[in-house]
Amino acid sequence: MCIFTKLLKIVLKPNVKENNNFILIENDNDLKSFANAHQQVKQIGIDTEFVGEKRYKPLICLIQTSSDVGNYIIDPLAISDLTPFLRIVENPDILKITHAGDNDYRGFYQNFGILPKNIFDTQIASAFLDFKYPISFKKLVETEFNYHLDKSHTVTQWDNRPLTRDQLQYALDDVLPLIELYERMTERLTKNGRITWAQEEFKQLELVSTYAKLVENEVVSNPIIYSLSHNERIFYLRLMVWRENIAKERNVNKDMIIPAKYIHTLVKGIKSGKNFFKDNRRFPINISNEYWKLFDDFYKEKPKENEILILSNIGKEPEEDLREEAIIDLIYGVIKYYCMENGISASIAFPKNMLKLMRQNDDLHVNFSSGWRSAFFGIEFNEMLTQKKSVNVIFKHGKIIIE
Numbered sequence: 001m002c003i004f005t006k007l008l009k010i011v012l013k014p015n016v017k018e019n020n021n022f023i024l025i026e027n028d029n030d031l032k033s034f035a036n037a038h039q040q041v042k043q044i045g046i047d048t049e050f051v052g053e054k055r056y057k058p059l060i061c062l063i064q065t066s067s068d069v070g071n072y073i074i075d076p077l078a079i080s081d082l083t084p085f086l087r088i089v090e091n092p093d094i095l096k097i098t099h100a101g102d103n104d105y106r107g108f109y110q111n112f113g114i115l116p117k118n119i120f121d122t123q124i125a126s127a128f129l130d131f132k133y134p135i136s137f138k139k140l141v142e143t144e145f146n147y148h149l150d151k152s153h154t155v156t157q158w159d160n161r162p163l164t165r166d167q168l169q170y171a172l173d174d175v176l177p178l179i180e181l182y183e184r185m186t187e188r189l190t191k192n193g194r195i196t197w198a199q200e201e202f203k204q205l206e207l208v209s210t211y212a213k214l215v216e217n218e219v220v221s222n223p224i225i226y227s228l229s230h231n232e233r234i235f236y237l238r239l240m241v242w243r244e245n246i247a248k249e250r251n252v253n254k255d256m257i258i259p260a261k262y263i264h265t266l267v268k269g270i271k272s273g274k275n276f277f278k279d280n281r282r283f284p285i286n287i288s289n290e291y292w293k294l295f296d297d298f299y300k301e302k303p304k305e306n307e308i309l310i311l312s313n314i315g316k317e318p319e320e321d322l323r324e325e326a327i328i329d330l331i332y333g334v335i336k337y338y339c340m341e342n343g344i345s346a347s348i349a350f351p352k353n354m355l356k357l358m359r360q361n362d363d364l365h366v367n368f369s370s371g372w373r374s375a376f377f378g379i380e381f382n383e384m385l386t387q388k389k390s391v392n393v394i395f396k397h398g399k400i401i402i403e
Contacts, residue, residue, distance in 0.1 A: 035084030045178030061158035133345030197372035
């Protein structure tokens with residue numbers, strides 16, 4: 001084991017020990033010892049450093065933790081089996097404290113198929129405490145502790161080895177304040193009666209749907225779909241599913257298979273044959289040369305029953321409605337003001353795109369008729385939001401009335 005000492009001139013809080021030592025774990029036996037030492041802890045701060053560029057699944061390069069046991073940095077690239085640590089992530093008896101933890105947990109899910117249990121996320125919590133959401137960890141720490149986090153190693157190539165002492169200490173900085181942040185935020189959330197509201201949002205990080213996005217759903221929800229014929233839609237669906245599967249198989253970014261900027265040209269041009277792409281100077285000839293036979297088969301093959309079923313989920317193309325757009329803007333302005341006055345970020349309470357979807361979908365309001373949002377917005381707001389098309393704006397006696 002290697003122990004490094006970090007010297008800080010500023011203490012996070014007077015009654016918190018200035019303990020910035022950490023143990024670097026680089027082998028399986030030490031990781032097992034780490035896991036054994038953490039069996040009885042109640043809470044642990046977790047952060048990761050990963051490389052996601054040019055990859056389908058992010059490469060987890062470092063895992064930083066802080067708890068009553070001490071501060072640790074785990075090197076996954078030097079360890080053959082991360083199971084002892086992953087069991088901590090899955091353990092419902094140990095609180096995991098993160099900031100924007102969906103990025104960390106997505107890496108664990110994509111690489112190891114696990115889901116976290118028992119979470120406190122400081123970025124989500126901040127949304128209920130009158131902070132702008134989303135807020136960076138650097139900004140949150142500076143606001144809470146008047147402490148400046150050094151971000152000079154933000155673009156470090158974390159899969160390089162060896163890492164320098166400064167790089168490891170930089171990585172450690174992102175977990176040292178987590179437990180103290182958790183304690184402060186929990187106290188304020190409890191005092192404001194909003195701890196259960198935040199916990200309801202934390203629970204979203206425990207769901208498969210947060211990390212596993214189906215490409216089929218992305219296809220039917222992309223506005224490009226409305227400009228396509230039936231055959232083009234089938235081809236588009238097959239193309240996107242194939243692109244996703246190849247990227248996953250090779251563990252590369254999807255744009256390394258076919259860049260997104262060429263998808264529309266490919267889908268609209270496929271019916272014109274291979275010469276269309278040869279004559280198009282803006283379309284890479286290597287793509288059509290390498291995959292033309294496959295793409296041609298995709299386009300000519302008869303639709304399958306499951307493909308027809310998937311494409312049946314495409315809704316009616318939204319019509320341009322200036323009055324409706326104005327009503328949405330007005331309602332959302334009221335929502336933002338209400339959230340601001342009550343110290344909750346509108347971005348988490350009610351994203352604007354969700355308001356648009358609710359007014360287009362008669363069943364979607366059910367998601368907001370219970371839970372913390374129902375309690376926060378109250379009867380009047382819920383009635384206004386669920387009465388959709390009957391909403392009117394009235395100018396009367398110098399007042400603007402929404403009813």
